Structures are given as C-alpha cells and as structure tokens.
Amino acid sequence: MVSKTTGICLFTVLSLWSLLFFLKSHNVLFLFKAVFCIVIAITFIIRNNTKKIDKGVLTVAVTFAHLCMPFFIQSTGMQIMPVRWSLLLFILGMLISSLSAIDLWRSFGLLPANRGVIRGGVYCVVRHPIYLGYLLSFFGALSHFFSLTNFLLFSIFIFLTIARILREEALLKEENGYLAYSEKVRFRLIPGIY
Secondary structure, three states: HHHHHHHHHHHHHHHHHHOOOOOOOOOOHHHHHHHHHHHHHHHHHOOOOOOOOOOOOOHHHHHHHHHHHHHHHOOOOOOOOOOOHHHHHHHHHHHHHHHHHHHHHHHHOOOOOOOOOOOHHHHHOOHHHHHHHHHHHHHHHHHHOOOHHHHHHHHHHHHHHHHHHHHHHHOOOOOOOHHHHHOOOOOOOOOOOO
16 A cells, blocks of 8 residues: 555656746746646556556666756756657657557556556557657657767666666566566557667
8 A cells, every 4th residue: 555655656756847837938848747747646546456566666766867957957948859849759758658558457556566457458569558658758758959968868767767677577477467468569669679
C-alpha cells in the first residue's frame, strides 16, 4: 500500500509542478506532461497487487533518476528542427505513453515487477511502448531546446531506459507466457531496431 500511495503522491506533485511551469512559461509541453502525470496517478489508484517486485536500492535509484530526468531539460538552446515537428514528436510520445499506461491499466507500476503479461493494444508492437513514448517526447523537447546539457541528459535517459527494460524483463521471464510473447513481439523499444 505504501508504494501505491507514494506513486499517487509523486505523480500528483509532478502534475502540479508541470502545471505551474505551464502557467509560468505558457509552454504547451508542460501541459501535456501534467495530463500524462494525471493519467499515471489514476492508474496507481486502481492497480492490481504484484506477484514479485524489485525494491533494491539500485533499482529504486535508477527508476527515480529515470522519472525525474525529463524535468531537468533546460528550456534554452538552439532549435534543430521546425517547432511543429518538435511538438509533434513530443505529443506523439505523450500519446503513446498515455495509451500504453491505459493498456496496462491495473498492472501499471514504477518499479520493475511481475504484474502479468499485457499483450494487447500498443503492446503488440513493442514490449515497452511507454518507454518508446518517453523517448519520443524527450527527443521532441531536445530538438526544440538543443544544448550540450540537454543532449547529455538525453543520453543518460537512454541508458536508464535500457537499464529499466532489462530489469523488468528479468522479472517477467518468470511469468508463464512471457517467452512466447517476447518471441511474437521481437522488439523491446523501437520497431525494427531494438
């Protein structure tokens, strides 16, 4: 119950933080972050109990760093693609992540855990579509506010994403049906690549 309460509180705070940034900057990206965080908070309210969860110190640290990283993007830097394309990538990423969270619905959580195998919706395209959405959104923001600092944050974010994927899959391999699912949906994150 503590992790459920923590998740609800964390994503409510992140949603409010994003709303404050939106009101201050009028940057629509923060509004989309706020909506996404509200969706995630709702999934915490209704989620199922887990069969097995990894609460190790390193796992918690990686998860926390991964969740917070996008909030440290600096809103300064040069634009390396047209605004409409950056915004499209960001919105597409938020949409994919939100749809993925809805597909997970009662199985959503932050820490790597075995909550069963979800095979429907966007999970029939890649095994970790929420992370694909995160990467698209982060890249959309990076392409609008490109700087060495933001590029470094994005690089670290990719590393943390892969670390989370590998840990989650280590737990899910214990679940009946996961091997068949991973053979059917071959790519973890990016269709045709990884």
